[in-house]
Amino acid sequence: MPLLTILGLIAVVIIAYCVSIFNFLSSVRTRIQASIQEIGNQLKRQADLIPNLEESAKAYLKHEKDIFKLLADARKTIDAAVKSGDLNKYAQASDQISQILPKIQVVMESNPEIKGADILTKLMDELRDTSDKVMYSRRTLIDLTADYNIKLVTFPSNLVANLFGFKAEQGLSTPLSGKHLTVSESDLTTPKVSL
Amino acid sequence: MLNIYESLEQNQRRSALVVVLFTAFVAVAIYFIASALSIYTTGSTSFPLGFLGIGLIISGLTSWASYYYSDRIILTISQAAPANRRDHFNFYTGVENLCLASGLPMPRLYVITDTALNAFAAGRDPQHSIVCVTTGLLSQLDRTELEGVIGHELSHIGNYDTRLMSLVTVMVGIITLLADWLFRISWFRSGETNRENKSSGGIFLILGIIMAIISPLIAQLIQLAISRRREFFADASSVKLTRQPSGLISALKKISLDREPLEAANKATAHLYFSNPFHLDRKPLISSGNQQINYFANLFNTHPPVTERIKVLQQMS
Numbered sequence: 263m264p265l266l267t268i269l270g271l272i273a274v275v276i277i278a279y280c281v282s283i284f285n286f287l288s289s290v291r292t293r294i295q296a297s298i299q300e301i302g303n304q305l306k307r308q309a310d311l312i313p314n315l316e317e318s319a320k321a322y323l324k325h326e327k328d329i330f331k332l333l334a335d336a337r338k339t340i341d342a343a344v345k346s347g348d349l350n351k352y353a354q355a356s357d358q359i360s361q362i363l364p365k366i367q368v369v370m371e372s373n374p375e376i377k378g379a380d381i382l383t384k385l386m387d388e389l390r391d392t393s394d395k396v397m398y399s400r401r402t403l404i405d406l407t408a409d410y411n412i413k414l415v416t417f418p419s420n421l422v423a424n425l426f427g428f429k430a431e432q433g434l435s436t437p438l439s440g441k442h443l444t445v446s447e448s449d450l451t452t453p454k455v456s457l
Numbered sequence: 458m459l460n461i462y463e464s465l466e467q468n469q470r471r472s473a474l475v476v477v478l479f480t481a482f483v484a485v486a487i488y489f490i491a492s493a494l495s496i497y498t499t500g501s502t503s504f505p506l507g508f509l510g511i512g513l514i515i516s517g518l519t520s521w522a523s524y525y526y527s528d529r530i531i532l533t534i535s536q537a538a539p540a541n542r543r544d545h546f547n548f549y550t551g552v553e554n555l556c557l558a559s560g561l562p563m564p565r566l567y568v569i570t571d572t573a574l575n576a577f578a579a580g581r582d583p584q585h586s587i588v589c590v591t592t593g594l595l596s597q598l599d600r601t602e603l604e605g606v607i608g609h610e611l612s613h614i615g616n617y618d619t620r621l622m623s624l625v626t627v628m629v630g631i632i633t634l635l636a637d638w639l640f641r642i643s644w645f646r647s648g649e650t651n652r653e654n655k656s657s658g659g660i661f662l663i664l665g666i667i668m669a670i671i672s673p674l675i676a677q678l679i680q681l682a683i684s685r686r687r688e689f690f691a692d693a694s695s696v697k698l699t700r701q702p703s704g705l706i707s708a709l710k711k712i713s714l715d716r717e718p719l720e721a722a723n724k725a726t727a728h729l730y731f732s733n734p735f736h737l738d739r740k741p742l743i744s745s746g747n748q749q750i751n752y753f754a755n756l757f758n759t760h761p762p763v764t765e766r767i768k769v770l771q772q773m774s
Contacts, residue, residue, distance in 0.1 A: 293560075300557070390600070391550045398558040401700075405558075 283413065283422040290410045294431055297403040302344060304399045305355060308392045309340040312359075319385045329369060332362045356396040363389055400434055407433030464773055465697060468690040475686055476621070479679045483628045486672035487512075490635045493665020497642045508635060516630030524623035528565075528580040528587045537567035537589050547600045548590060551607050558698050561615050564588045568595070574712045576731040578610035579619060586614040593715070598708055605705030606731055608695030616694065618687050625683055629676045636669035685761045692766055693773070702770045709770075713763040733760040 316333055336358040343351035366386060411430050413419040436442075491508040542549040545568060556563050564578070564586040572593040580586030588610045598606065613619070643666065696702045712732050 304557075387546055387550075391546075391554070394550075394554045395557060398554045401558045401698075402560065 279418075280422050280425075283419045284426055287410065287413060287423060287426075287428050290406055290413075291428070291431065294403065294406045294410065294433070297399065297406055300399045301396065301403060304392075304395045305340055306344055308356065308359065308396060309337055309344060311388060311392055312337045312340075315385050315388055319381055329362065329366055332358075332365065336362060356393055359389060359393045359396075363393070403434050407431045464693045464769070465690070468686070468693055472683070472686050472690060475679065475683050476625075479625065479628070479676075479683065482672075482679065483632060483676060486632055486668045486676070487635060489661065489665045489668040490632070490639055490672070491665075492661040493669070494635065494639050494642060496662055496665075497639075508638070509631070512631040512634045513627075516627050516634055520623055520627045520630060524619065525581055527619055527623075528585055531577070531579045532567060532587065532589070535569055535589065537569045540566040540568045540590075545595060547603055548595055548607070551600065551604045552588060552611070555604060555608050555611050555698050559611055559615055561586075561611055564611070564614060568592055574598075574715045574732075576606050576610055578613045580614065581619060582617070583614050588614075594712075597711060597715075601699075601701055601704035602708035602711065603704075604699050605695055605701065605708045608698040609691045609705065609731060611698070612691040612694030613687070616687070616690060618691070621687070622680075622684065625680050629673070629680050632676045633673045636673050639665060639669045681759060684759045688760050689766065689769060692770060696770065696773055702773050706767050706770050709763050709767055730760075732763065733758060 312333055316330065339358055340355040343355040414423045414428060414430055487509055494508050540548055549566060552566060553563065561583050567587055567589040569589060569591045571591045573591055574594045574597060576590040576594055578586060578588050588607065594606065692705060695705055
């Protein structure tokens with residue numbers, strides 16, 4: 263009789279474990295989907311925001327056609343990415359935004375007249391914020407995917423995952439080889455900063 | 458060298474260990490103190506649980522109110538005003554972004570007009586949480602540093618530290634109450650019962666009184682140790698959110714160099730803040746001095762020393 267009770271208890275514990283792993287994997291998989299939608303959501307916000315900012319900063323940036331062109335290009339890429347729904351294109355689009363920031367900074371520093379203009383500080387702030395938002399929404403996707411995939415490969419949760427046929431999530435697809443993993447000659451030299 | 462994930466795991470393990478040991482210690486202390494109380498009142502050790510029940514109810518009720526209304530109470534005490542996106546852009550959007558990364562709901566944001574550099578989070582659960590910073594902090598930290606501080610506060614919310622510390626406070630409260638009762642009873646009844654129970658309950662009486670003397674102090678020391686452990690944990694979680702230890706490190710350095718005490722803080726709310734508002738841990742940023750004295754002073758702090766926190770963060774980067 264006690265042996266049966268013990269076996270029963272063990273069975274209950276094992277079943278409870280399986281249920282908790284199953285629920286964990288299922289809910290994280292749903293949250294991964296949601297976080298992908300969130301990236302799209304933030305990129306859409308970015309695409310809507312940039313024309314507004316362009317409009318309000320126009321007067322101050324009259325002579326800076328280059329920056330205008332960059333902003334317009336970035337917006338086009340974002341629009342295309344949102345339409346296609348392809349995660350890789352999302353990533354490229356918001357990289358463009360991040361590249362514009364230092365260029366505006368240079369214009370501001372070299373032009374004492376517009377340096378004091380609040381509207382440009384605001385433009386910088388908003389641009390940084392919007393690219394941060396995209397970055398953090400991607401971070402969520404990366405973290406969730408890691409949590410999920412770790413359960414799929416570690417013991418004993420991998421047994422439960424195999425039993426119910428959970429597949430590894432791809433997450434934010436980044437090429438696993440290429441330039442971003444290697445350090446080039448130019449990266450090793452100390453950058454020259456002239457002030 | 459620990460990477461951020463190992464550091465988080467280690468923190469979680471140590472935290473759990475301290476809490477388990479604390480609970481065990483509280484159980485043993487309560488058992489002896491309640492037994493001694495029982496001997497005094499009924500003459501045998503048969504009724505210790507009754508006292509535990511009464512202690513639990515009293516301590517639980519008083520702490521429950523401060524736990525449940527923690528956000529409102531602290532806002533009233535510290536005279537904070539709500540923050541908005543226009544006036545506090547970096548603060549507001551920083552919280553927005555880190556909430557996005559951590560999956561927490563957006564807390565309510567407040568600002569205290571004070572030149573001291575500090576921040577705190579409160580609230581019983583993420584849905585009722587608040588994050589509050591001083592205007593000094595907003596003006597002196599840049600966005601990256603501010604994100605480090607915000608990440609730290611959001612981690613307190615996400616880890617349910619308010620709840621944990623409330624539970625710990627209830628346990629410390631029970632011990633203190635029971636010990637207090639034992640002293641009062643033994644004061645009134647010392648003669649008679651001692652003679653009757655020398656053989657049967659004598660050992661319980663002695664142990665109970667010893668426990669009553671030392672355990673409130675020990676329990677409070679462990680409570681402070683848990684508080685410090687949670688600070689390390691929040692630092693590590695903050696880095697996991699922002700992936701920029703440098704931001705939090707330079708924020709800690711700036712804050713530790715600022716020598717102004719926060720006027721809105723008092724002893725009761727000290728443990729809530731980002732860094733100790735009373736500067737107990739401020740002096741030696743580059744510490745040499747007498748380690749023994751530092752260690753002893755550290756035992757009575759709600760926060761670990763800033764140097765220690767920076768050292769741990771530097772290992773992560």
